Amino acid sequence: MALASPPTATRPFRVAVLGNPNAGKSTLFNALTGLSQKIGNYPGVTVERKAGTLTGSDAAxxxxxxxxxxxxxxxxxxEMVAVDFVLGHIEGEARPDALLVVADASNLERNLYLVTQLLEADLPVLIALNMVDVAEARGIKIDATALAQRIGVPIVATRADRGRGLPELRVALGRLVATRSVPRPTIAYVEPAALTAGVAALASGAAPAFARALGRPLHRVELLRTLVDVDGHAEERLLKQFDRATLAALLEPAxxxxxxxxxxxxxxxxxxxxWIKQLTAGCIERPATPLPNWTxxxxxxxxxxxxxxxxxxxxMLLLFQAIFRWATPAMEAIGSSFKWLASTISAELPEGALTSLLVDGAIGGVGAVVVFLPQILLLFLFLGLLEDCGYMxxxxxxxxxLMTHVGLSGKSFIPMLSGFACAVPAVMATRVIEDRRDRLVTILVTPLMTCSARLPVYAILIAGFVPARRVFGVLELPALTLLALYALGIVTAMACAFVFKRTLxxxxxxxxxxxxxxxxxPSPRMLAAQLLDRAKAFLQRAGTVILAMSLVIWAAGYFPRDAAMAAGFNAERAAIRAHPAGSGADAIELDAIALAAIDAREAALHLEQSALGRCGHAVEPLFAPLGWDWRITVAALAAFPAREVVVSTLGTVFSLGHGVDEGSTDLRDALASAQRTDGSPLFTLPVALSVMVFFALCCQCGATIATIRRETQSWKLAWFTFGYMTVLAWVGAFATFKVAGWFVA
Amino acid sequence: MTTLDQLRPGQRAEVLRVAASTSLAQRLAEMGLLEGASVRMVRSAPLGDPIEIELEGCHLSIRRADARGVVLRDD
Structure with missing residues (x-):
């Protein structure tokens, strides 16, 4: 048995917080640790590790x-992490010194089940009897003192969401640190004879072989789990060391x-x-007929x-309304402040590579992404509310x-719904799915759900190319197109899930x-803390990955720069300045327009000459069947690391300079007036639809791929997701272009 | 032989035995769905499946196919 070394002045006392789902464990944890939390990951697995220092206590x-x-x-x-942590089997993690078990008072017997198992871990235990208010509302009375005496561990009644009972809990934790007393039940647990005999046989039989294979002794709790849980985690771990037949032979005698x-x-x-019935007899009082309750x-x-x-x-409608409408004012404010910053800097600094790097690369790229912050926060607020109040x-x-039709369960629905905000948290939310296959399928298809980063592309192309006609009197064609794109994501995700569940x-x-x-x-404090976390993570990402990507794309689009070409344009500009059209207001405006046209031509030519432009030309034939020219290809290529980048790239490609966002009528006009080499308009309705379908189905998000890799521990699955979605996107865009072409013709 | 899926909404019965797949039976047993437990059918989902049951004040949702493995005591 791996016993932790005693806490010292340099090492704080470590208390693991456990409990059933929905027992209010996270709320209690947040209330006890305040802002001192550190969030990370356990090595090897992808379960989030949350730790914090107990506030308001003298003990460390x-x-x-x-x-x-x-x-x-x-x-x-x-669940595996919880068990391994308690037994000290996680690499780099010392065994906890004590356990704090959060139990839901309104469901006490079931919550005590976990307690009875934890009592066997040879660690000091403290029970927080949480949600006493819910129990009281149901007419349930609990004699905590008598129960604590019988179980042999201290019990503190709490209401974590209102902060009640927390001072008492802090005191009890401090006392636990001082005494380190292990549980001493006054009513003993009589283990069923079959289990005692089985564990004894395992301990004297196979245990030494297991210990040699795992390189450490096995705690009795682990032996019991190996014996009892057929196909459970303990057995699975041993299957990595022994083949199935050998393990079966080792377990057989026990x-x-x-x-x-x-x-x-x-x-x-x-x-x-x-045992629980004996422990609680006379300690829990219930009304003869259950009181009607709110739930x-x-x-x-x-x-x-x-x-x-x-x-x-x-x-669901409200959710969409929130994302599309309520977020708009804040998004516009963020957009215009970035624009102001860009124009201030370009006015102050001389024209050149450095200014372009700052304005087009850094501010343009990061600004295009940070604009989504209000949408993402609103969505997380909404999902958090639904989760916290119990509606999820x-x-x-x-x-x-409905989900069983494609071979999944209702549990996959929540992660997929979160995918409408962002695939990254959605992929992480699949952790609630116990079944490995279901979880993997959900991870593979979640990036198909229309995340908020796809919106700007849709917004600008729909506004530009879908006629604002009404159909059936009330529905507007642009809104219907947007709905169809969302439906496309959902239907494709379902179809893919169906296929994956039957093949791979x-x-x-x-x-x-x-x-x-x-x-x-819902607890406002908890929601606020969650939102703060999300905002921090998002801005961090914008400040690092997306900033770096923006700079790379900027450099690829800026260099190499032909000095002779620049000189030619400068001469043209000088010519206009030297010979103004006249002195009237109209003439000055004419000159300004002419100058702007030169700037635009120069930007477009520079881009065409750049590394990015050449790359776009090189792969153009690959995307020509979708109706795209090299400029759309460049924008799509640039958007592979992060699809949000596409709007700013379109802005540069269609020579607008800086500060482009999806609300920009300039970009809309520029796209509408863009021509092919033969003079025909580039963006016809089929081309616009083809681009949108491509963006709907393609996995253009480095963060998602990295998250899938982290969650599945497999680069293969991550690249598979990328591969199948890209193929799907190409085929979908090709089909859209062809079919829409027939209709338009 | 009555099984859990056959109860009408609001009807309560006592569990006789659980004959579900190993991991499901274990999870249900850990939640208290054991021989002698009192279980109530609350409602079925709008599409007929899954069902919501109440067990010692705790509300659980399981599929009809799985509920068929929960045999109830006939009165």
């Missing part, structure tokens, strides 16, 4: 927030020694619940056949049937058990 205590889990029988990567006719998992659950009443409406479906559709589980409940990741449908937690008021 570090709290580590572990993923929510119902039991130590791990079935998902999240499972025979257990001699059970029913599955050991049922025996374990029965044994633990029997039941609300659910009667929200999961109602008709009203529930309408409310769901309404919620209902959405999974409502949508499960074929497997039986996984079991579906979903808890529908009680509704509660």
């Amino acid at each position: 205590i570090e709290l580590i927030d572990l993923p929510g889990t119902y039991s130590l029988a791990a079935h998902s990567p999240d 499972r025979t020694a257990a001699g059970a006719m029913v599955p050991l998992s049922a025996i374990e659950a029965q044994g633990r619940y029997r 039941d009443r609300i659910d009667g409406v929200l999961t109602h056949r008709v009203i529930g479906t309408l409310v769901f559709a309404g919620a 589980a209902r959405a999974a409940f409502l949508m499960d049937r 990741l074929r497997g039986p449908p996984p079991p579906f058990v979903l808890e529908l937690p009680s509704y509660k008021w």
Whole structure:
């Protein structure tokens, strides 16, 4: 058994925070640690690691927030981390010195199940009896003092969302540090004989072989999990060391020694619940007939056949309304402040490479991305609200049937919905899916959902090329086009999921058990903290990856620069300045227009000569079947690392200079007046549609690919996502161009 | 033999045994769906599947096909 070294003056006391999902664990953790949190990742797996220092206490205590889990029988990567952390099996992580278990008072028996397992970990345990208000509202009375005495661990009643019970919890944690007393139940747990016999047989039989293979001794908890959890995480880990037949032969004697006719998992659950019943007897008082509670009443409406479906559709509509309309003022403000910054700098600095680097490269590139901050924050606010109040589980409940048609479950719905904001958090949100295949399929198709970064492309092309006609009296054609593009993303994602579930990741449908937690008021503090996190992460990304990409694209579009060509344009400009058209206001304006036209021609020619332009010319034949010329090709190529970049690249390619955003009528006009070499207009409706379909289906996002790699631990899957989406995008754009061509002709 | 999927909304019954796949049976058992437990059918989703059940005050959603493996005591 790996015992941690005792805490010293230099090493704080480490307390792991555990609990069932929906027990209010994260809220409590946030309330206890304040702003001291550090967020990272566990090595090798992709579960988020959250740690923070306990505030308001003299003792130096570090709290580590572990993923929510119902039991130590791990079935998902999240649960696996929780178990491994408690036993000290995570590389680079010392074993915790104590455990803080958050238990939902309104569901105490079920929450105590995890407690009974954790009591066997030989660590000091403290229970936070959370959500006492919900329990009281249901008429449930709990005698915490008597219960604490029976279990042999301290219990503190809390209401994490209102900060109640926290001072007492801090004191109890401080006392736990001082005494380090392990649990001493006054009512002992009588382990079912089958489990005791099985573990004993395993300890004297296969355990030494396991220990040699893993390079460390096994804790009794781990032996129990190996014995009981068929196909569980403990067994899976051993399967990496032994082949299936050898492991089966090693486990055989222990499972025979257990001699059970029913599955050991049922025996374990029965044994633990029997103990829980003894522990809680007389300590929990329930009304004879359950009080009608708000959750039941609300659910009667929200999961109602008709009203529930309408409310769901309404919620989704509201979400889109929020992203498209409410975010606009803030986005315009951000856009114009970047424009102001760009124009101030270009007015102050002399023309040249440095100014261009600052204005076109840095400010233009980063500005084009930071503009999305309001949209992203609104979306996260909305999703956070739905999650925090308990509606997300209902959405999974409502949508499960539809998702089963493509072989997924309702649990995939939430990550896919988040994909409308950004695929990066959406891919991370797939962690709630226990089944590996389901999770991988969801990860593979989520980038097809229309993320907010695709919006600007749609916005500018629809405004420019889809006639603002009304159809059926009320619906506007541009809005319908936008809706169709969103639908395209959804339908393609579903179709791909269907195909992947039947080919690459074929497997039986996984079991579906979903808890529908009680509704509660969302906690503003928690939401604010989440939004702050998101904003920080997003701006960090804009300041690093996107800034770097913008600069690379800028350099590729700026160099090499032909000095002779520049001199020629300078001579033209000088000629106009030397011989003005006249002195009247009209004449001055004429000169200005002529000068601007020269600037535009110069920018376009420079770009065509640049590395990026040459690259665009070189691959033009590849994209010509989609109706694109080299300029569209360049914009699409430049957008591969981050699709947001496309608007600013289009701006440069169609020679507008700086400060372009999707609201810009200049860019719209420039696109509309762009011509092919034969003089015909470049952007016809089929071409505009082809570009939009390409952007709808293509995985032009380095961050998504990096996230997929991180989440799946596989470069292969990451590049597969990129590959299949690019092929799909090309084929889709080609088909769109051809079909739309027939209609227009 | 009555199974969980056959209950009408609001109807309550006692569990006799759970004959589901290993990992599902384990998860349900950990949540308290064991022999002798009292379970209530709350409602089914608008599209007929999954169903919502109530178990010791806790609301769970499982699929009809899985609920068919939960055998109830006939009164």
